[in-house]
Amino acid sequence: MKQLVINADDFGADEARNAGIIEAIQKGIVTSTSILANGPAFKDTIIQIPSLNPAASFGIHINLSEGKPVTSNLRLLIGDDGNFLKKAAAHRRLTESRNQELGKEISEEVSAQVERLLESGIRIDHLDGHQHVHVFSAVFPIALKIARHYGIPWVRIPEESAPFSNPEGIPRWLRQEVQFFSRIAKKARLQVKGDGVKIPDHFRGLDLKGRFSVPVLCDLLQKLPPGLTELMVHPGRVPKEHRGPFSGFSTIDRERELETLLDPRFQEALKHSQTSLTPFPNKEG
Numbered sequence: 001m002k003q004l005v006i007n008a009d010d011f012g013a014d015e016a017r018n019a020g021i022i023e024a025i026q027k028g029i030v031t032s033t034s035i036l037a038n039g040p041a042f043k044d045t046i047i048q049i050p051s052l053n054p055a056a057s058f059g060i061h062i063n064l065s066e067g068k069p070v071t072s073n074l075r076l077l078i079g080d081d082g083n084f085l086k087k088a089a090a091h092r093r094l095t096e097s098r099n100q101e102l103g104k105e106i107s108e109e110v111s112a113q114v115e116r117l118l119e120s121g122i123r124i125d126h127l128d129g130h131q132h133v134h135v136f137s138a139v140f141p142i143a144l145k146i147a148r149h150y151g152i153p154w155v156r157i158p159e160e161s162a163p164f165s166n167p168e169g170i171p172r173w174l175r176q177e178v179q180f181f182s183r184i185a186k187k188a189r190l191q192v193k194g195d196g197v198k199i200p201d202h203f204r205g206l207d208l209k210g211r212f213s214v215p216v217l218c219d220l221l222q223k224l225p226p227g228l229t230e231l232m233v234h235p236g237r238v239p240k241e242h243r244g245p246f247s248g249f250s251t252i253d254r255e256r257e258l259e260t261l262l263d264p265r266f267q268e269a270l271k272h273s274q275t276s277l278t279p280f281p282n283k284e285g
Contacts, residue, residue, distance in 0.1 A: 002275045003228045004221075005200065006261070007032040008235055009061055010130070012039025013246035020236035020258045022048055025056050029261045030235065031279045034061035034128050037113035038070050040244040046120045057279035059126035060114055060152070062143060064133045065090035067245035070112040076102045077109065083245065087131050094136035107142050114150055125280045128156035128232075132181050135188040147197050154280045155192065156230060157199045159185035160206045170207050178206040201225070205232030212257045214265050221273040228278075233257055 008021045011033040018041050024030035035045055035058060049058070064077055065084050076093065079085050085093060096102050117124055127147050128134060134143045135158065147155055159182045170178075185203075192199055202225055208216065212233075220231075236254030260266065270277065 002224050002226055002273065003278045004224065004270075004275050005032050005057075005228065005230045005278055005280055006030050006233055007034060007059070007126075007128075007230055007280075008233050009034050009128070010036060010039070010234060010236075010246065010249060011058075011061070012036040012042045012045040013236075014039075014239050014244060014250055015041045015044050016239035017041070017236035017246075017250050017254065018044055018048060020254060022052065023237075024235050024258060024261055025052050027262055028053070028277070029267070030233065031055070031277050032057040032059065032126065034059040034126070035117060035122065036061050036063055036067075036130065036246075037116040038063055038067050039246065040067070042116075046122075049122065055279055057125040057282070058117075058122050059128060059154070059280070060117055060124050061128060061130050062110055062113060062134045062139075063130040064094065064106065064109065064139065065131050069109050070116055071109050074105050074109065077105050090133065091131070091136065094133055094138045097137035099138065102138055103142060106139055107146070110139075110143060110146055114146060114152075118150070123282070124150065124152050125282055126154035126156065127152050128158075132158050132185070135181070135185045137184070137187070140188040140191060144191060144197060148195060151196070153196070153282065154198050154200070156203065156232075157185045157189045157192075158182070158203050158206055158232070159189060160203060161186070170211070174207060174209055174211075177209075181206055200230040201227030202229040203232070204229055208233075210253065212253070212260050214260055214263050217260060217266050218269040221269050221275055224273065224275060233261060235261055 008030045012035050235258035
């Protein structure tokens with residue numbers, strides 16, 4: 001049996017991104033989404049959630065690399081401007097697994113982000129990370145502990161040890177990025193012992209960056225293995241004005257992803273491949 005969770009990242013990045021994610025959820029294609037607790041459109045997210053498909057699952061998109069933190073008095077996770085360090089610098093910092101002060105800051109900030117969702121009435125069904133920060137060595141043991149503490153049943157492991165499609169069609173820089181994240185995700189997977197936390201059987205989406213198209217998705221479905229697979233996607237609409245720390249993410253690529261997901265050919269391929277769309281099963285399920 002092939003089950004597929006199509007999870008849209010970055011819910012809360014901006015209202016245009018929210019609009020695209022909402023459209024895909026309401027059309028029944030996106031079955032799950034991950035929320036940025038520090039996203040500029042977080043309030044819009046909370047307002048919109050009650051009107052969404054009640055079958056959809058919602059997760060925390062841990063963010064330690066973009067925008068302003070939820071907590072104050074951080075020192076190691078932020079720059080002089082009070083914002084997170086951005087992708088490259090944040091990734092370097094989050095490899096410092098033996099830095100106790102850093103671990104304390106990570107624990108406080110991640111807990112605060114989780115609590116912000118819970119206080120807004122959101123049941124958190126899964127945990128993942130913006131730019132995959134949650135699987136870095138300084139973060140993952142803390143994120144896992146927090147998931148267990150708050151009863152978050154699912155955690156993403158972004159591991160794609162081999163490309164599902166022809167590797168010659170993947171740019172070299174993207175292959176290197178996929179290999180990098182897969183390597184640290186594989187180490188993170190070894191730390192999950194099943195104490196109330198589960199991980200999907202498979203993950204897809206790393207090597208789709210800039211390559212999102214109907215033929216590629218149809219190929220993915222044909223090669224999908226049995227079990228539960230999480231497919232990471234980033235649909236959205238382009239905002240009229242580009243403002244805020246996440247504005248660089250809200251490009252025409254977001255609309256291309258949305259239109260691809262909503263394309264009737266993709267929906268037909270789902271039927272032919274005998275793949276069942278599903279949200280993340282909750283603890284009771």
